[in-house]
Amino acid sequence: MGKVGSKNLSTSLLHCTLWKSDPSPACRAVMMGLDAMNISVSEVDINMDQAEHRTPDLIALNPQQTLPILKDRELILCDSHAINTYIASRYCEDEKFLPSDPAGRAIVDQLLHYDGGILYPHYRACAYPILYESCRFVMPQQIKDVEYAYYELETMLKGRPWFSGSHMTLGDIAIMATVSTLNVLVPVDKDKYPVLLSWMYRMSKEPFYTTGNLKGLNEFTKRIG
Template sequence: MPIVLYHFPLSPPCRTALCTAKALGLDVTIKIVNLLAKEHLNEDYVKMNPEHTIPSLDDNGLIIWHSHAIATYLVSKYGKDDSLYPVDPAKRVVVDQRLYFDATTLFPRLRATTFPLMFLGKTDVEPDKKAAIYEALGILEKYLEPTGWVAGDHVTVADIACAVTTATLQAMGVVLDAYPKIREWLERCNSTIPHFEEANKEALKDVAELIKSKVTHNVYAP
């Protein structure tokens, strides 16, 4: 049975799961859960994932949610080797730490600004929330300094997760001029992670259009 990904392209965590599957060359069946139509609150979806977040993954009855858990599961189960998620505890813990950075800092700071624009009728971003995004990018810039990758000396799932979120921030209007390492790294992710650019391209355009439709100027400019 094929692996099923419950997906909505606008959602960065969904694209982290999708990009990981694509980087591994996996064939996944996509089932769209339209967040804008609140399909994630449908009874069947909530029965499957009580947190009603997207993405969720169904691997022959094993249901997983939280994109970072999905990404590490896919590499552990289907990776030809462990390079995207190293087995060595000292290397793995750095990847885990940076995945938690995306899960608990970078993505939540993005979401704290998009949710009010998309669902609460807001037309601006509060200065402290915007500052929190730029602060997180400053931390990410530091993570990239030693090797140009987020965790260790080569690409891992931590790069996939952080790059999906960061590319989405850029599409929303966040300006990366002050972060040269981040700009170089995003290009490196696009050129070296299989299918990464293609898996994000349309969605990033849609994100940009959606945000523009809610605001009168670039509310993410520093």
């Protein structure tokens, strides 16, 4: 996960294994979440370009053939949002990333659903033709869709420092993983979305951004270029 030497992780879950690919924003959401919560797990790097995620062993773990995959003893989770909330609920004592009160938890869940249901499909629509279909640019309709998502995010942030309210949560982390990747494909306009850009800047200064997101984001940027 990026600069290992910069980490100061207090909890090692040796019974947990994470299969990941650093260029994937979903994997980076989990990596940032783990680092933010000061938790480490055993990691296995998977080269998706060489179809390593389609080996019989990994298909047995996840028939959807996607990453990340987390295995905690007999439990297998294959969704980044589920992985982060599970780790937070079971192993993180600090409730700021995933509040235990129903209202706070609902806000985080709402943000995670927005990321999974709106932002991540935009990422796939923009990136997959370039990554896998020899397309050289983002199509106009995809640009329009992403720009509208930026408008929604700008509006959601008005009057609050974080998407979750007064402090950062797993919702902010999930959105940052996807938006920082979308920004490579459809740059966030500083004049149209100053609040969103300010939030992105503050997120980029968090230590977990360097350890969990930056390396994979740079790899993705090189691959797109």
